[in-house]
C-alpha cells in the first residue's frame with residue numbers, strides 16, 4: 001500500500017493543493033480529490049493506470065460499506081465540477097451530471113412538471129452517479145421499474161481516461177450491446193460515470209395513498225396479484241412492519257398509492273377500497289396528503305444505522321414459501337420491507353447471536369428457493385460475506401471486469417465475488 005504522501009506527490013501534477021485532501025474516516029481511501037474539470041478526471045485515470053493507483057468514484061457517500069478500512073488509494077468526487085442539467089421538456093429527456101444530488105435534479109425538473117421516475121432513499125445527499133451505480137430504487141418501482149427502464153444514455157470515464165458514450169438520447173436507442181445496463185449497479189468498478197440521460201415522466205396531477213393492515217405478510221402479498229388484474233393507476237406499493245411501519249404496532253401495513261389525473265383517480269379510490277375489502281385486510285384508510293408524505297418518508301427514507309440490513313431477492317412465486325419458512329423465527333426488533341411486485345424484501349435485525357442464527361437460516365432458505373441476498377449494512381465484526389450467494393455468471397463478470405478495467409484501478413475488491 002502506497003503512503004498518502006507518495007500518492008499525493010503524484011497527484012500534484014494534476015490537482016492544486018486545494019483539490020486534494022485526506023479522506024474522511026468512513027471512506028475506503030487515503031486521499032480524496034475534488035476535480036474542477038472532467039479533463040482532470042481523465043488525466044487522473046491515466047495517471048492511476050500508469051502508477052497502479054486505485055480509484056473510488058465517490059457520490060454522496062451514503063452507500064460505502066468500508067467501515068473506514070483504507071484499502072484503496074483515491075476517492076474521486078465530482079461535486080465541484082460546475083455543471084447544469086440539460087433538459088428538453090418537449091422530448092421528456094434530461095442529461096444530468098453524475099455529481100448532482102437527486103433532490104436538486106428533481107427540483108429543477110419539477111419547474112416544467114416533469115420528474116425522473118426513480119424514488120430512491122437518501123434523496124438529499126445521494127447523487128445521480130451513486131444512484132445509478134447502486135441501482136437504487138423505491139416503491140414507485142411498481143409503475144416505472146428501475147434505472148434499467150429509464151436510463152437512455154451514459155457517459156463514462158473509462159480505464160483509458162476517455163469519456164465514452166453508450167446509448168442515445170432517444171427511446172429504443174441501442175444498436176449492439178447495451179452497455180448502460182452493465183454500468184447500472186456496477187458500484188463504480190467499471191469506470192466513473194460523468195453524466196446520465198433519463199427518459200422523464202410528467203409529475204402526476206394527484207396522488208392518493210391507502211393503507212391497509214394485515215395480520216401476516218403472505219396475505220398482503222397475495223393482494224398484489226389481485227391488483228395486477230385490474231386496470232388501476234397504481235404508482236407505488238410497499239408492505240412494511242417494524243421500523244419501516246409508520247403506524248407502529250405488530251401488523252403488516254400495505255401502502256398503495258394511486259397517481260394520475262384528478263378525474264381518473266377519484267373514482268379509482270372506491271374501486272381500490274372494494275378490492276382491499278375482499279382481502280383479509282383488518283382495516284383500510286385513505287391518508288390525508290400530509291399523512292401520506294410523512295408515511296412514505298418513514299417507509300422509504302428510514303435507515304437503521306446499526307445491526308444487519310439485508311436486501312433479498314426471491315422469485316415471486318416462492319414468496320409464500322419464503323415467508324412460511326422465516327415467519328416462525330421473526331421476533332420483536334426485526335423489521336421487514338417488502339416490494340411485493342418484484343419479490344424484493346429488506347430485513348433488518350439487531351446485532352446478536354439469535355439474529356446471526358436467523359440470518360443463516362434466511363440464507364439457507366434463499367439457496368433452496370433460488371434468489372440472492374446482499375447486505376447493505378453489517379456489524380463491523382460480522383463474519384458474513386456481503387454477497388453470501390454468488391451468481392453462476394461470476395466467471396463471466398470477472399472477464400467483463402478484466403476487459404474493461406484490465407489494471408484493476410476502479411474500486412477493486414468491492415463487488416460481488418471480490419471483483
Ligand SMILES: Cc1cc2nc3c(=O)[nH]c(=O)nc-3n(C[C@H](O)[C@H](O)[C@H](O)COP(=O)(O)OP(=O)(O)OC[C@H]3O[C@@H](n4cnc5c(N)ncnc54)[C@H](O)[C@@H]3O)c2cc1C
Pocket residue numbers: 056057058059060061062063064078098099120121122125126127128129130131132133134135136137138187188189191192193194303304309346376377411
Ligand atoms: C444502510 C443503507 C440502506 C440502503 N437501502 C437501500 C434501499 O432500501 N433501497 C435502495 O434502493 N437503496 C438503498 N441504499 C442505497 C442508497 O440509495 C445509496 O446509498 C445511494 O443511492 C448511493 O448514492 P451516493 O451518491 O451516496 O453514492 P455513494 O455512497 O458515494 O457511492 C455508492 C456506490 O456508487 C459508486 N459511485 C458513486 N458515484 C459514482 C459515479 N459517478 N460513477 C461510478 N460509480 C459511482 C461508488 O463507487 C459506490 O460504489 C441503502 C444504502 C445504505 C447505506
